[in-house]
Amino acid sequence: MAAAKPWIDVPCEGCDHYIPCEVDPRRGAPEFVVCPNCALKRSLSPGELSGEGGLCGCQACGHNELYSGKDFPKLLGVGIVVIAAAFAPFTNYISLFVAAAIDCVLWFLLPETVICYVCETEHRGFGNDPRHPRYDLQIADRLKYGDKAVMGKPARPEGTADGPEPEH
Numbered sequence: 001m002a003a004a005k006p007w008i009d010v011p012c013e014g015c016d017h018y019i020p021c022e023v024d025p026r027r028g029a030p031e032f033v034v035c036p037n038c039a040l041k042r043s044l045s046p047g048e049l050s051g052e053g054g055l056c057g058c059q060a061c062g063h064n065e066l067y068s069g070k071d072f073p074k075l076l077g078v079g080i081v082v083i084a085a086a087f088a089p090f091t092n093y094i095s096l097f098v099a100a101a102i103d104c105v106l107w108f109l110l111p112e113t114v115i116c117y118v119c120e121t122e123h124r125g126f127g128n129d130p131r132h133p134r135y136d137l138q139i140a141d142r143l144k145y146g147d148k149a150v151m152g153k154p155a156r157p158e159g160t161a162d163g164p165e166p167e168h
């Protein structure tokens with residue numbers, strides 16, 4: 001399988017569209033992107049990439065706090081369960097276990113999306129080193145409210161790169 005080029009989806013500042021943009025793992029993101037919907041230009045100040053093509057910072061704004069999530073199509077997950085439930089009475093409910101197993105396998109096969117806490121740019125296809133943990137409300141809170149944050153977590157100098165998973 002040929003490795004696809006990593007790409008980012010940058011939220012447009014002028015409309016509610018995302019601007020897709022390929023990122024060259026050696027040269028990084030381009031200097032700017034143009035929204036295909038409203039033609040607004042948005043300049044990028046990409047963060048560094050690690051030697052493995054992993055993200056040290058956001059490729060749109062350079063912020064070094066990012067979180068990982070799965071792109072699980074909710075409709076697909078629900079659809080599988082609904083079909084399984086319909087067949088349950090005829091299969092001694094085995095179909096429900098099969099559905100759970102399929103959901104599980106899909107979850108593992110799906111690639112991770114890495115999202116910037118600040119500008120919400122989505123990164124796909126980048127290296128896994130460094131890794132960014134799951135969404136942490138305490139980081140989001142600090143970025144939003146600064147020192148007034150109720151649950152703010154102090155920033156690490158390296159951002160979320162190889163940071164601990166949130167406890168909650």
Ligand SMILES: [Zn+2]
Pocket residue numbers: 012013014015016017035036037038039040
């Ligand atoms: Zn736009």
Ligand SMILES: [Zn+2]
Pocket residue numbers: 058059060061062063116117118119120121
């Ligand atoms: Zn960003």
